[in-house]
Amino acid sequence: MKKRIVVIGGGPGGYVAAIRAAQLGAEVHLVEKEYLGGTCLNVGCIPTKALLHTAELYHTLRHGAHGLTIGQAQIDWKSLMVRKESIVKRLVQGVAGLLKANKVELHMGQAVLQDAHTVAVSGPTPVQLTADIVVLAVGSVPVQIPVPGVNHAGVIDSTGALSLPQIPKSLVIIGGGVIGTEFAALYNAFGTKVTVVEMMPQILPPVDGQVAARLREHLVNLGVTFMTEARLSEIKKKAAGLTALIWQGSEQQEVTGEYILIATGRKASVGGMGLEAAGVLLDQGKIVVNEHFATTVPHIYAIGDCNAQIMLAHAASAQGVAAVEHALGHQSVYNGEVIPYCIYTSPEVAGVGITEEQAQARGLAYKTGVFPLMANGKSLIEGCESGLVKIIADEQYGTVLGAHIVGPRATDLIAEMVLAMTLEATVDELIATIHAHPTVSEAIAEAALQVRGQAIHWPPGVKVG
Numbered sequence: 001m002k003k004r005i006v007v008i009g010g011g012p013g014g015y016v017a018a019i020r021a022a023q024l025g026a027e028v029h030l031v032e033k034e035y036l037g038g039t040c041l042n043v044g045c046i047p048t049k050a051l052l053h054t055a056e057l058y059h060t061l062r063h064g065a066h067g068l069t070i071g072q073a074q075i076d077w078k079s080l081m082v083r084k085e086s087i088v089k090r091l092v093q094g095v096a097g098l099l100k101a102n103k104v105e106l107h108m109g110q111a112v113l114q115d116a117h118t119v120a121v122s123g124p125t126p127v128q129l130t131a132d133i134v135v136l137a138v139g140s141v142p143v144q145i146p147v148p149g150v151n152h153a154g155v156i157d158s159t160g161a162l163s164l165p166q167i168p169k170s171l172v173i174i175g176g177g178v179i180g181t182e183f184a185a186l187y188n189a190f191g192t193k194v195t196v197v198e199m200m201p202q203i204l205p206p207v208d209g210q211v212a213a214r215l216r217e218h219l220v221n222l223g224v225t226f227m228t229e230a231r232l233s234e235i236k237k238k239a240a241g242l243t244a245l246i247w248q249g250s251e252q253q254e255v256t257g258e259y260i261l262i263a264t265g266r267k268a269s270v271g272g273m274g275l276e277a278a279g280v281l282l283d284q285g286k287i288v289v290n291e292h293f294a295t296t297v298p299h300i301y302a303i304g305d306c307n308a309q310i311m312l313a314h315a316a317s318a319q320g321v322a323a324v325e326h327a328l329g330h331q332s333v334y335n336g337e338v339i340p341y342c343i344y345t346s347p348e349v350a351g352v353g354i355t356e357e358q359a360q361a362r363g364l365a366y367k368t369g370v371f372p373l374m375a376n377g378k379s380l381i382e383g384c385e386s387g388l389v390k391i392i393a394d395e396q397y398g399t400v401l402g403a404h405i406v407g408p409r410a411t412d413l414i415a416e417m418v419l420a421m422t423l424e425a426t427v428d429e430l431i432a433t434i435h436a437h438p439t440v441s442e443a444i445a446e447a448a449l450q451v452r453g454q455a456i457h458w459p460p461g462v463k464v465g
Contacts, residue, residue, distance in 0.1 A: 002027045003328060006119045006131040008111040008273070011038020012313040013304030014137030015095050017320030021135075022102040024328045029129055030104050031111040031121050036095045038139050040313040042088055043159040048182060049344050050084040051162070055189035056346045066383060075190060077166055084162070113274035116297050133299050133327045136280075136287060137320060138273065140266040140305035145174070149235030154242050155260045158183070164259070168192050172244050172257035174232050176203035178343050180263035181215070185345035188224050195225040195255050197232060197246055204343065208355035208404040210370070210390060215349055215406050218386045227255070235260055268306040292332065293323040301327060315339050338421045342411040347384050350414035353402030353421055356392055365395040369427065369450030370464040373407045375457045376446075377438040382408040388464060389447040391417075391427060398426035398451065409440050416444060427451045 003026045007018045010032030018030045035042050054075075060066065061073040099106055109123020119129045142157040149155070156164075158179050167190045173180045176198030188194045196203065203226060204212040216226060227246060234245040243256045268286045281288045281296040286308035293301045301323040304316030318334055325332035343349040359366045373379035373387035387407025393400055403417035420430060430448035435441045449455045458464075 003132045004029070004130065005133045005135060005324065005327070006031065006111075006129050007135040007137060008119065009038065009137035009139055009304075009306075010036040010095070010106075011137060011139050011304065011316065012040050013139075013316030013320045014038070014135070015099060016317040017135050017137060017303060017324050018104045019098060019102045020321045021324040021328065022104050024324065024330065026133075026324070026328060028102075028104045029107060029131075030099060031107045031109065031119065031129075033108070033110045033123070035092065036099075036106075037088075037092045041091055041095070043162060045313055046091060047084045047088055047162050048158075048186070050087050051080065052182065052186050052344050052346070054080055054083075055186045059189040059346065060383070075167065081163065111273065113278040113280075116278045116300065131299075133324075134278075134301070135320065135323055135327075136273075136295070136300065136302040136306055137304050137316065138269050138306045140308075140311060141269045142262065143265045143267050145232070145262060145264055147232055147234060149237070150262065152235055152237050152242060154237075154258065155235060155262060157262055161259075161261050168258040170241065170257040170259075171195075172197065172242070172255050172260045173263055174244070174260065175263035175265065176200070176205075176226065176228070177263065177265060178204065178341075179265075180261070181219075182344055183261060183263065184224050185219060188219065188222055189346065193223070193257075195227065195257065197227045197230045197244065197255070199229065199231055201229050203228065204349070206355075207341075207343075207349065208351060208390060208402075209357055211349060211351065211388070211404045211406045214386060214388060215343075215345060215347070218347065218406075219345070227253075266305065266311060268308050270306055292326040293319050294326070299327070309336065310339055312339065312341065335422065338418055340414045340418050342414065344411065347387050347407045348410035349404075349406045350410040351402065351404035352414055352418050353400065354392060355402060355404065356390075359392055359401065364401070366401060367393050367395050367451050369393070369447040369452070369455075371443045371446040371450050371455060371458060372464045373440070373443055376407075376440060376443045378440045379408055379443070381438070382440075384408050389413075389443040391430075391444075391447045391451055393427045393448075393451045398428055400425055400427060400430070403444075403447075407440060407443070413441055413444065416441065 005021045005026045007014045007030045018028045022028045107121045109121040121127045170193040173196045176196045184194045230248045236243045242260045246253045279297050287302035289307045303319035305311045322332040322334035340352040369391045374385040390404045392402040427448040435445045
């Protein structure tokens with residue numbers, strides 16, 4: 001007899017889980033309260049990257065790089081918004097088509113667990129669903145910070161930053177993590193005066209320090225102002241715009257912007273779902289799961305942002321596949337230690353595995369190989385001299401423990417390092433892999449050679465900063 005699976009949430013975790021469950025022969029129902037594709041597809045990954053792509057092209061044309069002289073490039077903001085929405089619409093329709101093709105029944109509305117096996121859906125067509133298996137894929141929402149003045153008009157979150165009526169003259173971003181840094185690069189390229197306020201000593205706190213420092217230096221050279229070890233205490237409305245009161249140590253400063261973007265992270269979206277009625281345990285606002293993503297109720301699973309293990313769309317998709325495979329009695333494979341991160345600034349940043357700081361904190365015996373992209377022909381052709389590839393490897397065996405890239409196509413290049421780590425490859429195997437010339441990927445082989453002190457295209461003994 002077919003198992004009935006109810007998936008709550010139609011983002012990259014939920015719709016992928018639904019399709020995989022259907023492939024495995026289950027009767028699948030997917031409930032989505034707002035829009036298919038979730039935050040990522042509608043107000044996150046995809047629209048942000050659509051704008052960033054145009055921003056990069058505009059920056060290139062504006063600075064007359066690559067031997068181009070086209071005249072004064074101008075941004076048609078309304079057309080750009082239309083393009084962004086058309087890309088989103090096309091992909092959302094694609095998701096709907098995939099669900100239909102896999103015979104997943106879609107229900108639009110708010111899902112609430114009545115008990116451990118019953119899901120009530122309120123919406124245009126209310127329905128009550130019984131389930132053998134429930135998959136919670138309800139995503140996350142922006143963190144609301146308790147600061148006076150945060151409700152002033154002009155204080156926006158990442159969703160608001162994607163649909164401004166025009167390019168702002170100035171923007172203050174609270175939070176120098178992935179979201180804040182991407183928006184800083186985006187609006188700086190469009191000519192906005194951008195100030196980023198970050199509580200930690202470095203921007204992109206989880207990222208390898210050398211890579212984060214290299215990106216910060218590049219963005220500073222482009223005109224972005226960073227205030228690190230700084231804390232927002234209040235937002236005031238003044239004639240000149242919104243003013244953020246910022247504490248750096250014992251000094252208070254005022255930073256004014258047309259808009260203030262709160263980009264201080266996201267939290268699991270778990271309210272109003274009836275989790276308590278179903279017996280699902282929460283810990284500090286996130287759903288508790290085991291290694292198979294099962295909650296404290298064995299047939300209820302929680303994947304993606306709502307378990308807060310790692311808030312990345314591709315992690316949610318992988319967890320969704322692993323969860324339904326386990327739920328339906330199949331062997332599942334999920335390696336949470338080998339999940340890449342990608343940051344779509346210009347140049348891009350990407351990484352996988354541990355950072356050098358983590359290797360030091362764990363007391364590991366390791367070696368690093370760092371190769372600067374100023375010595376890579378394809379990077380120079382693409383206009384990037386400030387990037388680097390960094391590999392962290394086990395000292396004894398040369399096994400790759402982590403890799404971090406800042407430079408052109410970093411978000412594509414990292415796939416090679418993810419595969420290397422998945423296969424437990426060594427730097428010697430990377431060295432033995434012939435990389436095409438001219439490509440940015442050659443820098444991976446050179447970084448692997450550098451672990452052994454044998455880089456071909458970098459002078460011996462010259463340190464990379």
